[in-house]
Amino acid sequence: MRTTDAMLLCALAAWVAACGSMxxxxxxxxxxxxxxxxxxxxxxxxPPGAASGLLSGTWKGTGSDSFSPExxxxxxxxxxxxxxGSAEINAVDPADGxxxxxxxxxxxxxxxxxxxxxxxxxxxxxxxxxxxxxICDADFSVTGTxxxxxxxAMYTGSxxxxxxxxxxxxxxxxx
Numbered sequence: 001m002r003t004t005d006a007m008l009l010c011a012l013a014a015w016v017a018a019c020g021s022m023x024x025x026x027x028x029x030x031x032x033x034x035x036x037x038x039x040x041x042x043x044x045x046x047p048p049g050a051a052s053g054l055l056s057g058t059w060k061g062t063g064s065d066s067f068s069p070e071x072x073x074x075x076x077x078x079x080x081x082x083x084x085g086s087a088e089i090n091a092v093d094p095a096d097g098x099x100x101x102x103x104x105x106x107x108x109x110x111x112x113x114x115x116x117x118x119x120x121x122x123x124x125x126x127x128x129x130x131x132x133x134x135i136c137d138a139d140f141s142v143t144g145t146x147x148x149x150x151x152x153a154m155y156t157g158s159x160x161x162x163x164x165x166x167x168x169x170x171x172x173x174x175x
Contacts, residue, residue, distance in 0.1 A: 053078050055114060059151060063089070063170035067162060070104040072170055074121075083112045087123040087140075102132040103162050117146050119153070127160070136161035142170065149174040 059074040069092045076085040087110045091101040108125035125138040137160045144153025155168035 055083055055119065055146065058175040059172040060175055061170060061172035063155070063168060065155070065165045065168035067165050068098065068104055072172060074110060074172065076110070078114065081113050081115060083110070083114060083119070083121065085110050087125070099162065103136065103159055105131045105133070106138055107131060114146070119144050119146050119151060133161060140165070140168070144170070
């Protein structure tokens with residue numbers, strides 16, 4: 001073999017060896033990561049007042065309006081956003097002989113809704129029953145806020161015997 005052929009053969013062998021080692025040095029396609037299963041996300045807490053039953057129970061407190069102060073008791077049942085139940089108002093001093101001692105003694109029903117922390121209630125007090133002013137109907141519209149076992153609200157209303165109740169406020173505590 002001639003020297004030139006031997007050199008060429010060595011160069012070719014070196015080139016083949018270099019190419020072989022280069023192919024192993026080439027980057028390979030990345031292996032995709034194994035799919036991960038996301039951790040379960042806990043359900044979001046319901047907004048205040050949206051939980052069914054938040055208002056269910058007995059609420060007692062005091063109120064006052066352009067006519068006179070009163071004691072208030074609401075017994076509320078809640079299903080989702082709807083509320084219903086009974087309402088009772090009583091005179092602060094039933095023996096004082098004032099019109100309030102008669103006309104602030106009423107028993108009736110309530111219906112309404114809860115949206116977030118806002119409660120809207122309609123109270124109906126029909127004529128008749130076991131109250132001093134049996135010939136008088138009364139209707140009240142209440143809008144308030146529920147927070148920390150308390151309802152703070154404003155109301156308006158009318159009584160077929162006494163007229164309009166305005167500037168009403170009420171504060172109730174869950175019993």
